Amino acid sequence: MITFPNAKINLGLHILGKRSDGFHEIESCLYPIPLTDALEIIPSPALTFSSSGNAIPGAEADNLILRAYQLLANDFPEVSPVAVHLHKHIPIGAGLGGGSSDAAFALQTLNRMFDLALSDQKLAEYAGKLGSDCPFFIRNNPQLARGRGEMLEEVAVSLAGNWLFLVHPGIHVSTAEAYAGVRPGPATKKLADVLANPASWKQELVNDFEKSIFANHPEIARIKERLYVAGAWYAAMSGSGSAVVGLFAGEPKNLNFPSDYFCFSQQLS
Ligand SMILES: C[C@](O)(CO)[C@H](O)COP(=O)(O)OP(=O)(O)OC[C@H]1O[C@@H](n2ccc(N)nc2=O)[C@H](O)[C@@H]1O
Ligand SMILES: Nc1ncnc2c1ncn2[C@@H]1O[C@H](COP(=O)(O)OP(=O)(O)OP(=O)(O)O)[C@@H](O)[C@H]1O
Structure with missing residues (x-):
């Protein structure tokens, strides 16, 4: 099978x-x-x-x-x-x-x-x-x-119709080490409320791993910035990294990442 x-x-x-x-x-x-x-x-x-x-x-x-x-x-x-x-x-x-x-x-x-x-x-x-x-x-x-x-x-969240652009720069992040680098604390807003309002995601939909991982690997932060410059309406690191994803209303163009980066782009259904 x-x-x-x-x-x-x-x-x-x-x-x-x-x-x-x-x-x-x-x-x-x-x-x-x-x-x-x-x-x-x-x-x-x-x-x-x-x-x-x-x-x-x-x-x-x-x-x-x-x-x-x-x-x-x-x-x-x-x-x-x-x-x-x-x-x-x-x-x-x-x-x-x-x-x-x-x-x-x-x-x-x-x-x-x-x-x-x-x-x-x-x-x-x-x-x-x-x-x-x-x-x-x-x-x-x-x-x-x-x-x-x-x-x-x-949860009723749908990204259907959006283009996903995923970039992995080849940096291997250990999940255990990533957790060890974060100081836990309460969330300022309920995740379900933020998810219900995609217009607020860029400001409010936060991955708590980003702060410490970006400090250790500025290259990952630069990928996120480039996705926004290219027109993403939302971009963030996934989980403990180091993959970064951007969401685009139309097909992303002119995203020329280095050839040794893994990139994946597809319209979501
Ligand atoms: C970062 C995420 O991908 C977010 O979805 C997950 O929390 C990670 O899940 P995962 O890769 O399946 O992680 P596991 O294999 O269960 O755990 C790996 C290590 O990550 C840490 N770990 C994982 C999950 C969690 N809620 N707290 C933790 O502190 C622990 O040190 C654990 O030994
Ligand atoms: N089938 C498998 N595919 C990939 N890694 C595996 C597999 N089985 C065991 N592993 C071990 O798990 C580690 C990382 O797994 P995985 O690819 O799920 O990490 P990740 O992408 O960081 O996932 P997560 O989002 O769960 O943190 C590898 O270093 C490898 O040693």
């Missing part, structure tokens, strides 16, 4: 407090975008994993897809070995949730392949064991995320 796990962007991200379990209490709108990996999972005599495209750092056994497989194989004897191939296209360490999406799509594929009949709720619980962003990709529609990111609520 082949699926196409997609990336997400964060529309606003408040880091409200640090918890005793080491995670942070957050509030963010997670929004799916049509930038995808390709993931093939087929029955096989033995469990195997291969990948192509962008190199994935870390040990193969730590790949979130294999960890998703192990979670279900431990609980369900009918889960037999599979061969997995991942074509990695979503930039890694970019704040786009690519690894989390691969894991959530793997859970869904295995659920179907082995007739496990797990509900979305149950799949989201498994996803929560793999990462804070992972449960979002089970429903994969615009959602407000709270808690450490696993408490989800659908």
Whole structure:
């Protein structure tokens, strides 16, 4: 079975407090975008994993897809070995949730392949064991995320018709380090209220990671400025970075970023 796990962007991200379990209490709108990996999972005599495209750092056994497989194989004897191939296209360490999406799509594929009949709720619980962003990709529609990111609520935000321009300068930001660099505090406005008024986004829809990440990497701040100069009506870093996204009413033109930057542009539907 082949699926196409997609990336997400964060529309606003408040880091409200640090918890005793080491995670942070957050509030963010997670929004799916049509930038995808390709993931093939087929029955096989033995469990195997291969990948192509962008190199994935870390040990193969730590790949979130294999960890998703192990979670279900431990609980369900009918889960037999599979061969997995991942074509990695979503930039890694970019704040786009690519690894989390691969894991959530793997859970869904295995659920179907082995007739496990797990509900979305149950799949989201498994996803929560793999990462804070992972449960979002089970429903994969615009959602407000709270808690450490696993408490989800659908939200009526649509970017349909807009052009998305995404830039990743190749700077790998570790999520744990990004959280460690932020001093948490209360939000000045309710995220749901700001989201309801796109005209206010440029002033009020804030990603709390930007301050510290921009101070350490001024190049990322310059990308955001260039997107505004090119006519974006909203631009922000996604998640813990370093990808930056701009939203445009029409097709963005004359955005000549260096050739070693990853750029992705598409009209959203
Ligand atoms: C930045 C976001 O992408 C916003 O959507 C997410 O909060 C990150 O989610 P994620 O990549 O799935 O992160 P996880 O794999 O769960 O956690 C990685 C590390 O980030 C930190 N972390 C993550 C989520 C959270 N709410 N608070 C944290 O402090 C912790 O140090 C954790 O060890
Ligand atoms: N299938 C996978 N794809 C990408 N990275 C993976 C995968 N499985 C495990 N990882 C590990 O996860 C790390 C980063 O994952 P990911 O691409 O989700 O980061 P991110 O874009 O910063 O996401 P987030 O928005 O969740 O912070 C990598 O350094 C890699 O070691």
